[in-house]
Amino acid sequence: MLKVAIVGGTGYTGVELLRILALHPQAEVVYITSRSEEGVRVADMYPNLREHYPDLVFSNPVAQQLGECDVVFFATPHGVAHSLAAEVLAAGTRIIDLSADFRLQDIPLWEQWYGQSHGAPELVGEAVYGLPEVNRKQIAGARLLAVPGCYPTSVQLGFLPLAEQGLLNGQHLIASCASGVSGAGRGTKLGSLFCEATESVKAYGVQGHRHLPEIEQGLARAAGQPLGLTFVPHLVPMIRGIHATLYTAEIDMAVDVQALYEQRYAGERFVDVMPAGSFPETRSVKGSNLCRIAVHRPQAGERVVILSVIDNLVKGASGQAVQNMNIMFGFPEDAGLQTVALIP
Amino acid sequence: MLKVAIVGGTGYTGVELLRILALHPQAEVVYITSRSEEGVRVADMYPNLREHYPDLVFSNPVAQQLGECDVVFFATPHGVAHSLAAEVLAAGTRIIDLSADFRLQDIPLWEQWYGQSHGAPELVGEAVYGLPEVNRKQIAGARLLAVPGCYPTSVQLGFLPLAEQGLLNGQHLIASCASGVSGAGRGTKLGSLFCEATESVKAYGVQGHRHLPEIEQGLARAAGQPLGLTFVPHLVPMIRGIHATLYTAEIDMAVDVQALYEQRYAGERFVDVMPAGSFPETRSVKGSNLCRIAVHRPQAGERVVILSVIDNLVKGASGQAVQNMNIMFGFPEDAGLQTVALIP
């Protein structure tokens, strides 16, 4: 069994890792850290996990103990992985970082968006961006893996087939996205209260969301040139789910967009290109690692609209992290990722 | 007291008219019809109205009785107002139609989108489109008033200031909108079930929603020329509310968009242009007749994003209907429309 550590296990991505790994046949969580909950039993904090972690207790993070594991997941705010990565890697332990610390290759850009100095610039060069549908080979050999953000996963998977064909070059794209409230994390912010978030919709972050440069980096790689993007996230009253509605400018009517997407994602276990005319629902991927995509040409015109849905905590975070782990350690790519979404 | 009739009083726009008119100081509902609920007391069907309509009973619609009222609201599926309008008008009674029957001036276009023959083409010419922020004068003299649809209200109010200045000419616009479930009405459809609609988001109607030609008609009037529009509605898990996120192409940086909107809507009781940088929440207008608007230039660029929110059952239907009634009969424009949204 692979020995797994989780740093920062009390947030929503941490508990989601615990849920997924509880059923993983080849990996076991042996060490979990939390400064604020040191000494608390996982089973007492998360009653859904009572049967699976009867004895696991949150510890204060100790680098040496991390180094005794095969892999460490960072489910922490940005900055933490920067400070611990070098020591963990030096011990021969591989890192899967769910935070934003190693997602951007452009260090000044990272510092601009995150408002602080980069804490581990020497490691950026070897960090691998963990979007398996793009980077599977590099992931297999990665020591330091950066798990993509939730919006970036849904938006990139939505635009990739067109971008890779050069069909978006010169366009100014629009990503109008909606996220469930869990995207804001388990922190006790006013806006995350039930009474503030339910029965309402609002946009936010129009002036600049931190996921914007990450999406632009991915689209530029795929297109071979920078693409313009307006990204507007919205908060909607549900726990989980991202719905990305993506608008291109004109795409030649001769392009069979449906076929292009089906071919691009043929064989991808976790991308489902739905039949023409479909409307993917976020609930159809709740708890699952799938991204479901549908493509439309409204009124049979030149503009293409792509609809892309994921569970922000699974394919948008912890599920994709485990998918990366499976690739890195040679396990079946869907090990531990069998959950079928509950409907209803 | 103005004598009011409501045809089709059992749907969500019907009960919303009852709620609003219950507190109207100058109007009284004296007649309400429903074929399916004939003989049922309003108070038994809608317990929130027990105190206000202890005796009102649903009747089978009789044209003569409609003709004895000062004004008739049609809160019916399309087609019904077509069949009754001429007779009601002939009796000297004015009509406020919440259905789509008289919203489009182009009769073949109406027939194309609604898939049936137009039942009262001879009345289309005198029908007044009831968006007070555009048409207040014509509304005052209207005999036959067409209340705008919910999406068209939020989208038109959002684009109007730019369209009227010619700043959208030649552009292909995008309206990415979200609606609460009450927009689908009180009919017992599978997709409107709690267990199907909650905890999920999905797009719908991408190939062509009936509100599209209505929006295009309004934008063309304002701009003096047709404007291209891609309109994608989404269903979100809340009862009431529309959130319209509107994307233009480039607008000259010299245009002070915030000032333009503030000037355009100065003095409008029911349009609130929020301060620069705001994100209107749909809950801030729940139960209220307000449209709240905020304008943005993401990353200080040329594209303008407008956020526009309404309550689909109030400003998007029954509230706007009463606002029109107030204008038509010379009452204060906000009579009966004082409800303050509940927060939380």
Next chain:
Amino acid sequence: MLKVAIVGGTGYTGVELLRILALHPQAEVVYITSRSEEGVRVADMYPNLREHYPDLVFSNPVAQQLGECDVVFFATPHGVAHSLAAEVLAAGTRIIDLSADFRLQDIPLWEQWYGQSHGAPELVGEAVYGLPEVNRKQIAGARLLAVPGCYPTSVQLGFLPLAEQGLLNGQHLIASCASGVSGAGRGTKLGSLFCEATESVKAYGVQGHRHLPEIEQGLARAAGQPLGLTFVPHLVPMIRGIHATLYTAEIDMAVDVQALYEQRYAGERFVDVMPAGSFPETRSVKGSNLCRIAVHRPQAGERVVILSVIDNLVKGASGQAVQNMNIMFGFPEDAGLQTVALIP
């Protein structure tokens, strides 16, 4: 116009007072305090109130300015009214306290349940318990009024007609109640997060909720003797509303319970005894000051089940506070309290 001050205006009962008083024809909020939000405009904090309080700003509380008002509402945690009441009363200003500070007449009991010394024991004797359906006369003359808690309002109104007739004497009653999340206030607690509270139900406070002694005090007054009570509150995923399901032991079959309730509450503007066989929904009173009650004898047996619903922020707090103000100052009892619940 009556000059009104609100101490502690940023919580949910504070903003609800603002909403109700915005439409009150004879009262005006001239002063509102908050230590944490000093200098912030009400309109910026609560966008639903932008039209009604364009200039009102939160101030640090100053006793002298409170004393210049006609009435002060305390919408504060317990203990605050204790510390300010004497000074305010000395200035000739009347107090309506929404906190628990003056609800219990038994001072040691208060200290036991609230875990601190009582800060104004000399004022307890003159404090009037503001349940108008019981105490209307004393309320009219009150200088210091204690607004009942939310659970106590729904439970007392539910049991009162039986208790007053001595029909509950010697019984051990059960109150199985459910509350919306706003009952926990606007504080940023983990359990109040959307992602923690939605899509779930749980009980809490079984070992002893602070509303228990208040309910027992009220029932003992009505019955003329102490009554046993098991009180189990539950948290349910909705913003507003309390649903109290009340179970008696055997009641003689000769008692016409429906008639008893109808007679007891005849003429009460804010208590609605529904027809036999009814099931009141909490949404039917959302935003309204009504308490709707239905009485049942399951399977035509001796046990009586009473269903009682209120909006916890209105009849359970701010609405009842304004109802008390209306009685104290001789206004119509329903002034400002006209809101009809939104359905849907």
Next chain:
Amino acid sequence: MLKVAIVGGTGYTGVELLRILALHPQAEVVYITSRSEEGVRVADMYPNLREHYPDLVFSNPVAQQLGECDVVFFATPHGVAHSLAAEVLAAGTRIIDLSADFRLQDIPLWEQWYGQSHGAPELVGEAVYGLPEVNRKQIAGARLLAVPGCYPTSVQLGFLPLAEQGLLNGQHLIASCASGVSGAGRGTKLGSLFCEATESVKAYGVQGHRHLPEIEQGLARAAGQPLGLTFVPHLVPMIRGIHATLYTAEIDMAVDVQALYEQRYAGERFVDVMPAGSFPETRSVKGSNLCRIAVHRPQAGERVVILSVIDNLVKGASGQAVQNMNIMFGFPEDAGLQTVALIP
């Protein structure tokens, strides 16, 4: 692989069987019926199952094809299993009936509550009531198995340890229960609409819910004598979950209720007796086959309050059905039942 058929596969218990069996290592759904959806692909109706049932299509039920399976699940309205059971059993196929057809041993009682003649009285004698925590041995040998109802499962598991010890004899018990909306099924009823059910709580069925005689039958078996019961179900705005709050009369203070429950359910894979002082949340069992129970003595008194939660579609229906199948066919009792509840 066990060959499984599902009759009535389009309802919520049907799709839940499909979800659970999709991951079952020893069983496979080979035949699924629906009169209304004949010819429709499961994958088109339930997008969450696209990966698992790419080819399965709803058929009109044919008794012969049912007889070729090893086991048939009936996920149908009452009456259907009555009409098909004899023929299916005659073919040597075992039946697991999720409907109410064979839950009551008292045939006249069944006819009284269901308002129709019993269609298979000759089979009642051999029907086994499928509550494994009570009946495991008989289940193993059953040909015709009646899966308990959702309320009866949560209420019986909650009262059983006390009832079996004779500690409830002579008492009149109370079960105050709350259910999510999925308990009303996938039928398009007005009361199940999102706009009717969300943001509200109401009681229903106080005069007599069909689960009452089933609960009474189970309690009488356990106690060896009939027990009085008042059962009040409530509808709360969530998809899944039952929360049962159970009230006894006085129980001798010498009884260590916590220890009694822990001993009774020691070794039960799907009953979790939580630590003293716990409040089980319905979300902690969502999608899972667990029943979590906590016991309380409010204010250290003689009355006992038991809190019992399940997922109505899993332990309250399809999960318990598969648990029974596992026992009947000698599989591990938790095969296919590994889902961990999502939190958040």
